Amino acid sequence: MKTIYKIFYFKISVLTLFIALFFTVSCSDDFLKDELLSDTSVEFLYSSPEGLEQAVVGLYTLNRQLYEDNRWNGMVPLILQAKSDLSVGVTGEVSLYSRLLWGSSLGDFGTASGINKYWVHYYKIVDRCNAIIKAAENLDGIDEDRKNQILSEAKCMRANSFFSLYRLFNNIFVNTEPTTPENAFDIPQDKSSKEEIFTLLKSDLDFAIENLDYATPQFGRFTQGTARHIRAKVAMWEKDWTKAAAQADAIIESGVHMLVPDTKDVFAGDLKHSETLFASLFERETIGGGGEHILNWNVVSESSAADGVVHSVENGGAGIGFMSLNQYMIDLLNEDPNDDRKNSSYYIFDYLYNDEATLPAGKNIGDPLDLYVNHPTDQNQFMLYYGRQNPGVIKFLDENAEPTDRAHYKNIMVYRLAETYLIGAEAHMMLGNETKALEYLNEVRNRANAASKTAIDLQTILDERARELAFEGQRWYTLKRTGKLFDFLSDHMNNDNMNESYPEGNPKDILREYMQNWPIPQEQIGLLGPNYPQNDGYN
Secondary structure, eight states: OOOOOGGGTOOOOOHHHHHOEEEHHHHHHHEEEEEEEEOOHHHHHHSHHHHHHHHHHHHHHHHHHHHHHOOOHHOOOOOOHHSSSSSEOHHHHHHHHTTTSSSSSSHHIIIIIIIIHHHHHHHHHHHHHHHHHHHHHHHHSSSSSHHHHHHHHHHHHHHHHHHHHHHHHSSSOOOOOOOOOOTOOOOOOOOOOHHHHHHHHHHHHHHHHHHSSSSSBBTSSSOOHHHHHHHHHHHHHOOOHHHHHHHHHHHHHHSSSOOOSSHHSSSSSSSSSSTEEEEEEOOOTTTTTTBOHHHHHHOOOGGGGSSTTOOTTTTSSSSSSEEEEEEHHHHHHHHTTTOOBBBBEEEOOOBBOOOOOOOOOOOOOOSOOOOOOOOOOOHHHHHHHHTTTTEOOOTOOOSOOOTTTOOOOOOOEEEEEEHHHHHHHHHHTTTHHHHHHHHHHHHHHTTTTTTOOOOOOOOHHHHHHHHHHHHHHHHHHHHHHTOOOHEEEHHHHHHHHHHHOOOTTOHHOOOOOOGGSSOOOOHHTTTTTTTTOOOOOOO
């Protein structure tokens, strides 16, 4: 299963990459932090317990880089959201993925840039995991518990990366050997089988579950809860409902992870609370890491461009509104009038007048902005609405940032217990345990002040996943797993007025079923074996 690492722009000595990962851990404030060591050597990193522990911290730094990529106005970390059935692409680079102008063919720039980034990003992490795992397994004289901690975090990270690659690209190859000068130009000739991929995923995650604790002294590391959550997701892809239910039950019943009482607390502050299973850290002033991201800026409307409104945290901070909630998602949230997820906890539906100096006649401070209309056909009107007044997403809002600053240092939620409940609900439903399924579903709904459901089916679960988890990067995967992606995109992608305004045509007419697998970028195919299979539809 050896492969080349040259696929990832590393045709020259692999030592260049080693040098980039000289990190160690600082425990200040119980956060995982990256600290550059000037006296670290490659030999130290991979031949001592301390070095391997530093290399593990480097994995979290690498993992964060996808969110930190602010090129092209920060489109890269939002591609999955742009391609879902819950968003509307308004303008800016990220909207080109919503329109299927980018990321839907081999020849477009979006594939060569953003889609390529995902392939490179996850295989880069895999290679570093492989190096750490092999070094730890071969290291003599290391305490067994210490070695297993290193192995567990690296294996969990490798599984998460391969799982992401499989769900995105389908035709992937798995490798467990680190890149060396001797194997750097070995070329994969064929994709790995699904059985081979999932055997490795399960093996890595089962090892992590056995050896990781639920609690960690440093927030931002993988824990047993993280590993079990990913293992449950893997089981769902295999339709192993019993395993998925058992993993969800174990997390929920652990006594360590609990839903926070109020939806306003889920994304508040640093995310260091009982619901978080894994977060990517962007804390300010973190040495060697913790860079900025501009996710919030992309998904909050530019309400400050309207008369009577100035930038404020209450209005979502600085926004440009390149992409936001579509009408389908808005209607789902409005289905229950008491659902409080839309009331400035997860989403912001009302931007409030807050500037006396420019307040329009007849308006009052604190009233909702209402100057614009989402007109069905008048493009001038609906573009102003989308840009300035459309409901937005505040899951990435840094409450401590200057309201005028688009760069935020907000920790990003990756996995959380609310999704565990919804995984458990689906798995128990598939096993015929409707009582347990409803119990888990209603835990999430009731926390949001929404009324309990009395019956459950897949549509009910998908609707609740939309309300709870929109823009957290899970929707596209879920619809693909359940075989609903093409139909849901055909029915709901973007909004009708935006779809009809795109000069290249309505993306619902462009959409094809084969697009559920992303194209393997031509740059990568060119570095693989001559018979390596491109995904169907892109040849």
